[in-house]
Amino acid sequence: MKRRGTNLLEREGARSVLASVISIVIGMLVGSLLILAMGLFNSGLSLASAWDGIRLVFGGLFSTGRSASGTLTWGFNPTSIGNMLFRATPLIMTGLSVAVAFKTGLFNIGAPGQYLMGTAASLMIALGIPTETVPAGLVWLLAFLGGALAGALWGAIPGMLKAFLNINEVLACIMTNWIAANLVTWAFDGSQYRNLVENTKSAYIYKTSYNGVATSKLGLDLIFPNSQVNGGIIIAIVLAVLVYILMTKTTLGYELKACGSNRHAARYAGINDKRNIVLSMAIAGALSGIAASLYYLSGNTEFFWSTYQSLPATGFNGIPVALLAVNHPIGVIFTGCFMSMLDIVGLQLTNLTAYNEYITDVIISVIVYLSAFSLVIKMLLTKRSKRNRTAAGTTESAPEKAADAVHTEKGGESA
Amino acid sequence: MQAENIIEMLHITKEFPGIIANDDITLQLRRGEIHALLGENGAGKSTLMSVLFGLYQPEKGEIRKNGQVVKINDPNDATALGIGMVHQHFKLIDVFTVLDNIILGAETTKLGFLQKQEARKKVQALSERYGLKVDLDAKVEDITVGMQQRVEILKMLYRDNEILIFDEPTAVLTPQEIDELMDIMREFAKEGKSILFISHKLNEIMAVSDRVTVLRKGKYVGTVDTKDTDKQALSNMMVGRPVQLEVVKDPAQPGEVVLSVEELTVPSHLHKRNAVNRVSFAARAGEILCIAGIDGNGQSELVYGLTGLEKASHGKVTLCGRDISHASIRRRGENMSHIPEDRHKHGLILDFTLEQNLVLQKYREPRFQHMGFINQGAVRQYAQQLIEQYDVRSGQGPITVARSMSGGNQQKAIIAREVDRDLPLIVAVQPTRGLDVGAIEYIHSQLVAERDKGKAVLLVSLELDEVMSLSDRILVMYEGEIVGELDPRTTTVQELGLYMAGAKRMGKEAERS
Structure with missing residues (x-):
């Protein structure tokens, strides 16, 4: 109980949120890498345009277009x-x-x-x-x-x-x-x-x-x-x-x-x-x-x-x-908004850069794959926090969980 | 000169997050002895054996073999050191033959081809030498549990193991098979093999072991010579307080018939015959009626038929004067509580919290809901009351997830829920399976108390001790039929065993067959 505040990873809910955030970030990073690769290997594109694209992937919702000098402008875009x-x-x-x-x-x-x-x-x-x-x-x-x-x-x-x-x-x-x-x-x-x-x-x-x-x-x-x-x-x-x-x-x-x-x-x-x-x-x-x-x-x-x-x-x-x-x-309210935000990002990419909305399709598909893995990521996080705890040698609380580990051979008859 | 102790586990400490499963435990196994390891559930027996078998690495302490420090990183290391283990739940491949199972992982090969003939000879020799009768060409799924255990033992022998660990080996055996196993263990010890015997059954420990090491709550309590101790002393060591081993109860005062079953027939899922075939009996208020029998003789299906979990194909069930032969499970539940055989499949929703599990049938009662909205406060309060009254222990009280509780406390939670429903009939199926002396004592006293309150208790048990000590009347089931009605005060375990094995039937029935 006491640990709840001190170590966020201990909490089931926090682990779930973190696992989802990791999936999302990886998806967006893959999208960014794609933009970067296209920027580097396509003679028609420059590194600067790739940078614009990457910034739009992360902040497209708050893009307000381009200024007269051609740089991206940012702000609240109702x-x-x-x-x-x-x-x-x-x-x-x-x-x-x-x-x-x-x-x-x-x-x-x-x-x-x-x-x-x-x-x-x-x-x-x-x-x-x-x-x-x-x-x-x-x-x-x-x-x-x-x-x-x-x-x-x-x-x-x-x-x-x-x-x-x-x-x-x-x-x-x-x-x-x-x-x-x-x-x-x-x-x-x-x-x-x-x-x-x-x-x-x-x-x-x-x-x-x-x-x-x-x-x-x-x-x-x-x-x-x-x-x-x-x-x-x-x-x-x-x-x-x-x-x-x-x-x-x-x-x-x-x-x-x-x-x-x-x-x-x-x-x-x-x-x-x-x-x-x-x-x-x-x-x-x-x-x-x-x-x-x-x-x-x-x-x-x-x-x-x-x-x-x-x-x-x-x-x-x-x-x-x-x-x-x-x-x-x-x-679901928040993840639904996030998925539709990626749509908006796609529009902004099409409107403001040489890239198009298909980049966000890639991002969405990476996230779709990873979201299926979010359980795996969650398990890894659980393991990690357990290992940290064992290493630290803390032994208070949650005795039943471990007692269960002791019993696994005994009680595991049903599926 | 060989050291007296073949295996020494010195000052073993094994921690799991939040709990010390083994705290500075020392166990010394002498060459050629049968050493029993005794302790309640959660005392750390299995953990200690898993450390020895290489499944866990201890944080502190060392293991010596013949005085030499050894490091056991995985079960292969253990096998190399001659350590073999028969797990409580057998590790056999159902669709393989007995022979294939025995040699699996230790196959003799020539140019990548299996040399089964050599293996067969070796296994046959071992099987004859120790009287371990097995059919080498039968598939594991077709042989009895007793034979499966012999296969596990042969596996250890085939690998020339000299240190044999038996984890609760008698839980699945008939009395006759238990006697055979004891003889085999004695034979091994005579030949110089060393045996670690994990159990919480005091009779067996007294019968077969040379020394006993007792663990309690992860700590070492002591090691005693079996001949210098007795059952009472051992159980006191194990539980840490004086324990009532015998069930104390007054003679039953049976009242009116609560449950009456006529010609109940339940089809089997496993074979074409009926699992329960035209069974008739009556259970009265104020008595504990026990259905005894070897596992798989229709007891489970009989209970399914009574509780409605499965449809009966024929027969009539009357409960409290109401014909419930075709009633829904919920309707039957109005007069019957049910402590199910499989606590994980039927008894609990493991991903639910303890409080959610405690209201599994009651959540619809007006005190727990209003217009379909659950009254969380009332549920919490009720759960807390049950937890206190029935001493259910868990990490976080009512909000503990059932899955994280120990087996004994899961069972206590089910008992609390079912007994507290306060219904005229309690159907209890193997209510103490896998539990330790302390918990068994508690559950038995609860069932006797309910009987004395005028409830009818229908007990299905595979444990002979339980059958003999707890019941007021015994019905023996064999191959789906009731083959005998016995009075526990006048019958003997041997006679009961004969009925259970199908060797004896009630007079009239015997003539017919």
Whole structure:
């Protein structure tokens, strides 16, 4: 107890945060190295431009462009921050989706499919109900709830397959992803929602603002002028807090986590494990569906409906967002913002230097790889702090942990 | 001249973060003796043996063989020094044959090809010489636990080990097999091999060992000659206070039937036959009814069938006058608490904290939740009360993660939770498995106290001592059927053993078969 303050590495939470930070820093360093290498070996680029690029990788969010003399200028950039928050909104939601499933012992790789189903449901409701007769606010709410419900139903399918037929949820999720992609394409194909007004846009759906439906800005546009930010980010943050409360403070969260940590013990205690598996996949699916609702109901986003050959990256990016946050719902808010910040960095690189946004794709992919390793990094940190402690010869506290080490041969019969 | 002590472990200190597992322990093993190492769970026996076997490096102290200081960095060094170990959980490869397991890691090869014939001859010779009957070509997964242990012993002999460590070797054996093992150990000692025998079963230590070294909480208590001591003295040394070895209880006063089972049949996952075949019995209030039998004769499945963890294919179960044959686990739990066989699989959620585990069935009660929100304060308070009342020890009290607790305290936590549910029937499956004398004493007294309060206790146990001393009535299970009902006051361990081995059946049954 006493040591808590003195040695941060002793704390589980601190180790998790540190492991994630290490993954992030390594990712950004790899990006910087790439920029440096290109700067050095490409005759068209100079070391100075490489330096600009590297500075943008780390501080792109606070870049305000270039001065007349051509040097980068820095400062508070409300547009960038606002756009970051806007892009973070769906990532936070899919991150929550994956995190909730993880907490209950399931790997929800079905977020893209749930996201697509949420997209389709939201758009059809938002564009299908005439706002001349129904208030736009109500249409928005219906579309939002419709997206959540569609995602929940789509998530419940792999949940049911897992609970009743013991089919691995990863396989079922991957298959339902592609079923969703084809289903959505088929549903929009030939529908009245295709944007035929602007003939430059093929295979796009109308923006919901076409029907007068858009998420309220809630005054955020005053703080972050010229950005796409809207009330969605606030809804996402509120939902993250609600998920946190659900998982830690309620009997339902207790049951879900019990099933996730030890299905046998949960069953032994009389908890209905099958119901809880379906339920946790449905909750995860609803969160992914909401991700889509919040993104497409903004009023200024367009959906490319001919999606049968691709799955939305936002769904998959929920996985690194959740992993980096160590599945902590509140942590997801920050890691979601971080991932969208990298998007902004990519834009700034394209706008201000000879480099482009693909650098940030590299960074994101390195972090995605490393975030899977963040558990390994965490283990290394645990080992390190243990070794330090043994070397220092401190022997107070935590006797049971070591006693357990003594007992490992004795009690390790179960898996 | 050879030194009298073949192995000396002098002033061994081994620390783990936060605890000194071995604190200045000295152990001297004489040539040709059987030396027992006695201590409670967590006393440091396994750590000390792991140091000797090269799995851990001590911070202080030295190990000598024949008076020479040796350094044992890993199990290969230990093997080279002639030290062999039979682990409590066997280290065998299930899909390999017995012979392959024995030679694994010490294969004789010629030009990279295995020379199994030579190995086979050597193993056969050893097996005959010591009466260690094994089928060399059987796969390990198909042979009995007793035979698996003989395979482990042959592994040590095959490597010409002269110092043999047995870690709790009798835990998995039948009484007859235990006797055989004791004979084999005596035979080894006669030939000059030296044996370290880790146990907390006092009967066996008294029967087979020459000397006993006692450890307590990581410290050396003393070494005594077995012939100069007795069970009571040893257990007092081990626990550090006078211990009640015998279960003290008044004769049972059975009341009305609490649980009645008629023709219960539970299918097996392992074979086509039924694991439990048409079993009928009744348990009454105020008695401890024991289901005895060798492991794997359907006892576990019987409990699964009763508690609802598995579906029965036939039969009727009545609990407190209610037919629960098809009831959910939760509904059955309204009148039945269950101390499960596998405390890690069923008993605890290891990643949950102690307080979360203590309310595993109770979290839905109004005092612990309001509108679905858990009342953390009430949970904490309840956990603290149970921890105090049942003396559950842990590093951080209610917020200790269950995984980090010692086995004995994990079990105490389960007992506390289940006994405190205060239900008419307690199903206790091997409640003292792997626990030390102090904890066993405690758990036994708890079960007797519950009986005296008028609860029906259904005890499933593999430990004969426990069966004989704790129960008021014994049912013996063999191959999924109840083959005998015995009265512990009039029966003997030998008779019980015959029923358990299937050699004897109740009169009527014998005629039928």
